[in-house]
Amino acid sequence: MHFTVEKRDSNSLARAGILKTPHGNIKTPAFVAVATKATVKSLTPEMLTELGAQMVLGNTYHLYFEPGEGVVKAAGGLGKFMHWDGPTMTDSGGFQAFSLGAAYKKGVSKIAREMTEVRLQSDAEPALAVITEDGVTFKSHLDGSEHLFTPERSIQIQHDIGADIIFAFDECTSPHASDSYQREALARTHRWATRSLVQHRMLDNAQLLFGIVQGGRVQELREESARVIGGICPPAGGFDGFGIGGSFTKDDVHTAVGWVNTLLPEDKPRHLLGIGEPEDIVLAVEQGCDLFDCVTPTRNARNGSLYTREGKMNIGNARYRKDFFPIQQDCDCYTCNNFTKSYLAHLFRAHEMLAGTLATIHNLRFIIHLTEELRAAILDGTLSEYKNKFLTRYKK
Amino acid sequence: MHFTVEKRDSNSLARAGILKTPHGNIKTPAFVAVATKATVKSLTPEMLTELGAQMVLGNTYHLYFEPGEGVVKAAGGLGKFMHWDGPTMTDSGGFQAFSLGAAYKKGVSKIAREMTEVRLQSDAEPALAVITEDGVTFKSHLDGSEHLFTPERSIQIQHDIGADIIFAFDECTSPHASDSYQREALARTHRWATRSLVQHRMLDNAQLLFGIVQGGRVQELREESARVIGGICPPAGGFDGFGIGGSFTKDDVHTAVGWVNTLLPEDKPRHLLGIGEPEDIVLAVEQGCDLFDCVTPTRNARNGSLYTREGKMNIGNARYRKDFFPIQQDCDCYTCNNFTKSYLAHLFRAHEMLAGTLATIHNLRFIIHLTEELRAAILDGTLSEYKNKFLTRYKK
Numbered sequence: 001m002h003f004t005v006e007k008r009d010s011n012s013l014a015r016a017g018i019l020k021t022p023h024g025n026i027k028t029p030a031f032v033a034v035a036t037k038a039t040v041k042s043l044t045p046e047m048l049t050e051l052g053a054q055m056v057l058g059n060t061y062h063l064y065f066e067p068g069e070g071v072v073k074a075a076g077g078l079g080k081f082m083h084w085d086g087p088t089m090t091d092s093g094g095f096q097a098f099s100l101g102a103a104y105k106k107g108v109s110k111i112a113r114e115m116t117e118v119r120l121q122s123d124a125e126p127a128l129a130v131i132t133e134d135g136v137t138f139k140s141h142l143d144g145s146e147h148l149f150t151p152e153r154s155i156q157i158q159h160d161i162g163a164d165i166i167f168a169f170d171e172c173t174s175p176h177a178s179d180s181y182q183r184e185a186l187a188r189t190h191r192w193a194t195r196s197l198v199q200h201r202m203l204d205n206a207q208l209l210f211g212i213v214q215g216g217r218v219q220e221l222r223e224e225s226a227r228v229i230g231g232i233c234p235p236a237g238g239f240d241g242f243g244i245g246g247s248f249t250k251d252d253v254h255t256a257v258g259w260v261n262t263l264l265p266e267d268k269p270r271h272l273l274g275i276g277e278p279e280d281i282v283l284a285v286e287q288g289c290d291l292f293d294c295v296t297p298t299r300n301a302r303n304g305s306l307y308t309r310e311g312k313m314n315i316g317n318a319r320y321r322k323d324f325f326p327i328q329q330d331c332d333c334y335t336c337n338n339f340t341k342s343y344l345a346h347l348f349r350a351h352e353m354l355a356g357t358l359a360t361i362h363n364l365r366f367i368i369h370l371t372e373e374l375r376a377a378i379l380d381g382t383l384s385e386y387k388n389k390f391l392t393r394y395k396k
Numbered sequence: 397m398h399f400t401v402e403k404r405d406s407n408s409l410a411r412a413g414i415l416k417t418p419h420g421n422i423k424t425p426a427f428v429a430v431a432t433k434a435t436v437k438s439l440t441p442e443m444l445t446e447l448g449a450q451m452v453l454g455n456t457y458h459l460y461f462e463p464g465e466g467v468v469k470a471a472g473g474l475g476k477f478m479h480w481d482g483p484t485m486t487d488s489g490g491f492q493a494f495s496l497g498a499a500y501k502k503g504v505s506k507i508a509r510e511m512t513e514v515r516l517q518s519d520a521e522p523a524l525a526v527i528t529e530d531g532v533t534f535k536s537h538l539d540g541s542e543h544l545f546t547p548e549r550s551i552q553i554q555h556d557i558g559a560d561i562i563f564a565f566d567e568c569t570s571p572h573a574s575d576s577y578q579r580e581a582l583a584r585t586h587r588w589a590t591r592s593l594v595q596h597r598m599l600d601n602a603q604l605l606f607g608i609v610q611g612g613r614v615q616e617l618r619e620e621s622a623r624v625i626g627g628i629c630p631p632a633g634g635f636d637g638f639g640i641g642g643s644f645t646k647d648d649v650h651t652a653v654g655w656v657n658t659l660l661p662e663d664k665p666r667h668l669l670g671i672g673e674p675e676d677i678v679l680a681v682e683q684g685c686d687l688f689d690c691v692t693p694t695r696n697a698r699n700g701s702l703y704t705r706e707g708k709m710n711i712g713n714a715r716y717r718k719d720f721f722p723i724q725q726d727c728d729c730y731t732c733n734n735f736t737k738s739y740l741a742h743l744f745r746a747h748e749m750l751a752g753t754l755a756t757i758h759n760l761r762f763i764i765h766l767t768e769e770l771r772a773a774i775l776d777g778t779l780s781e782y783k784n785k786f787l788t789r790y791k792k
Contacts, residue, residue, distance in 0.1 A: 037742070066742065066745055067717060071718060075720055075736065075738060075739070083739075321463060322470060324470065338479045339479055342467060343434070343477055349463070350462055353438040353749055353753070354435045354438060357438070357753075
């Protein structure tokens with residue numbers, strides 16, 4: 001077994017576990033650092049190790065275009081290519097084909113915060129992605145050239161990229177799609193899941209394949225998806241773990257996650273895809289999620305929005321220009337150990353590259369430290385207290 | 397004595413020495429990493445230490461505007477502000493008041509490679525800097541506000557910034573100024589040198605002050621400047637070292653440097669300001685220079701122009717996309733130890749921040765390693781052979 005649950009929380013779905021990969025073990029709950037284009041923006045791999053990152057996630061869509069999966073394969077795989085010795089993941093590219101294709105420039109993200117701004121149906125721009133039973137035909141966001149991703153093609157590309165954990169090819173529907181479309185898309189995603197699994201088992205490798213649960217915000221569909229994806233079990237074996245995908249609103253993400261995790265097999269890891277603000281992680285861990293990835297902590301960092309236990313602070317605020325204390329006094333990160341808010345405020349004002357690096361180190365460490373504390377609380381049987389304390393102090 | 401010459405080359409003006417500062421000793425010849433805005437662009441201080449940097453140079457003009465010398469002073473000085481424990485320098489701000497003021501957007505750099513493109517006299521734009529006996533009045537490149545730098549003000553600002561080594565306030569004339577203007581400016585620079593020194597000795601601190609030799613490309617003026625700046629000796633003591641400033645053409649820099657270094661006191665360090673391409677350093681070390689700074693190696697790096705022993709290579713060239721070897725096989729830098737040209741080519745194509753970081757590490761290490769080899773050659777008595785071997789292999 002590649003996943004071991006060490007301890008279950010008695011009051012929630014939370015658990016602490018160990019996920020084994022060919023490049024090392026991951027203690028869960030864990031936050032996976034996003035390395036979209038085979039680099040966690042602005043950091044060296046050694047910085048990642050120092051801040052406690054256990055795994056990185058590359059992006060199949062982006063790596064397919066640049067440098068191309070053939071280059072990554074020839075380099076010895078994603079980890080070797082980017083000089084990261086630890087475990088690696090790639091997503092399936094489905095979300096990007098959708099979000100850079102069908103939903104291109106329409107403001108669709110994994111959490112649809114501002115629902116009224118999303119007008120997929122009425123938008124006059126022609127869709128850049130066309131979905132058929134076979135797969136998704138989409139135009140490159142780089143040069144407009146046409147490409148086809150099928151479940152088989154996605155698995156083959158991910159095989160070439162060579163991450164330890166890969167994902168089935170799925171369709172991430174718009175939160176505004178009609179009920180009938182949601183059902184149709186979900187059924188297709190389930191057929192694509194089987195095709196992904198069959199293709200994966202045909203390829204000789206040690207990669208773990210995670211299936212993806214969809215179903216939008218509809219409880220019935222989420223539960224159906226969890227049963228189907230959790231139950232697919234061809235002779236060569238079912239999925240090695242599960243991703244939970246789709247768009248949520250900020251307030252229902254943990255509810256939807258709870259529906260799914262109640263039904264998914266208990267002995268396999270669950271990865272909440274693309275969600276990772278501190279409060280989301282706390283609530284989703286309680287609802288039984290083991291793994292997270294999200295670009296928000298690192299993107300926030302590059303924009304000068306820094307995490308503290310009291311919530312986010314904007315380093316651009318004039319008050320920090322003469323503040324000679326670290327971002328957070330009790331933070332153990334390299335940035336807080338060595339630099340003041342005054343210096344960071346200066347670097348951001350001067351548009352210096354080091355600003356992004358130091359801020360990214362802090363925000364990633366904050367999120368990873370949070371998962372470490374959640375894990376310790378689960379092991380100690382104090383998760384509920386920890387959650388209440390954290391959420392009371394942390395202002396969204 | 398803060399400077400000790402350990403060994404003189406018997407065939408040239410070159411020497412190997414030790415420069416003592418309150419924050420440590422510098423083995424010369426040495427390349428000073430440029431930290432214009434209190435950061436060597438894209439690098440952490442630990443990276444600088446690892447690649448062998450001994451000292452960093454902040455920019456008085458830029459730090460005066462952002463974050464302001466008061467903030468740097470309140471932080472405990474430049475080194476503390478930027479978390480650099482080693483020796484620090486600041487320039488006087490004179491060159492920037494000139495180049496961002498009078499010569500703003502006119503393409504004037506320390507080496508005037510393309511002389512025909514510089515048309516200072518005929519340019520219709522009003523000068524942004526006005527030079528009087530008192531000092532330079534200039535408009536901020538940020539917001540157009542008017543500012544005055546005098547020798548006294550520059551020294552006071554540099555005192556507040558608190559670097560170990562600071563520079564006298566000088567005027568860097570255009571390479572196209574008339575002979576009569578050159579003479580007038582040089583005489584003024586010499587008066588400013590005395591005013592800088594008097595102001596410096598009035599302030600209670602452990603900083604070393606370097607005077608700056610000017611004189612353009614005219615041998616008579618260069619020699620006069622070396623005699624005057626080298627000979628200024630008020631009761632409280634003369635300059636602690638010397639900067640050699642001004643614009644040169646590529647081919648005459650070492651000639652002009654030789655005129656000056658033949659006359660400057662032998663027991664004090666000589667810093668060639670703003671020049672630092674590999675071939676320049678080799679020739680200027682032979683002509684008796686001990687210290688160098690230049691933005692070119694780091695700027696080249698960010699543009700994907702990487703140093704090798706055969707000359708510069710452009711990592712954007714298509715041939716490197718599938719080149720799984722380091723930039724230079726025998727380079728000992730972090731980048732060459734851990735990353736391939738293929739990965740660097742990918743990072744540059746993807747406009748990733750890590751591209752600049754890894755390239756900067758390599759280029760700085762290349763230049764610093766070159767100064768280490770020059771020092772070793774001087775100590776071994778093999779400088780002439782080393783120079784010939786290096787320049788034969790290195791294609792400009």
